[in-house]
Amino acid sequence: MKSNGLDYTALVITIIGAVNWGLIGLFRFDLVAFLFGNLSWLSRIVYVLVGICGLYLFSLFGRIRDISASS
Incomplete structure (x- = not known):
C-alpha cells in the first residue's frame, strides 16, 4: 500500500486524540x-482537527480493501 504524508499526519493526530480520550476516561x-484552555478557540481547533483526521482515515479502509483485493 502506498501511503502519502497526509495519511501519516492524519494518523498521528488521530492517535494524539485517542490518547487524550484515554486520559479523560482513566483520569478525568x-x-x-x-x-490550550477549556474550550478556547485554540483547543476547539485541535478538537476539530482530530475529528477531521478521524473522518479522513475512513478512506484508508477503502484503500486497504482495494489493495488487498487486487493481490
Whole structure:
C-alpha cells in the first residue's frame, strides 16, 4: 500500500486524540484543555482537527480493501 504524508499526519493526530480520550476516561484529565484552555478557540481547533483526521482515515479502509483485493 502506498501511503502519502497526509495519511501519516492524519494518523498521528488521530492517535494524539485517542490518547487524550484515554486520559479523560482513566483520569478525568483533558490534556488539550490543560494545554490550550477549556474550550478556547485554540483547543476547539485541535478538537476539530482530530475529528477531521478521524473522518479522513475512513478512506484508508477503502484503500486497504482495494489493495488487498487486487493481490
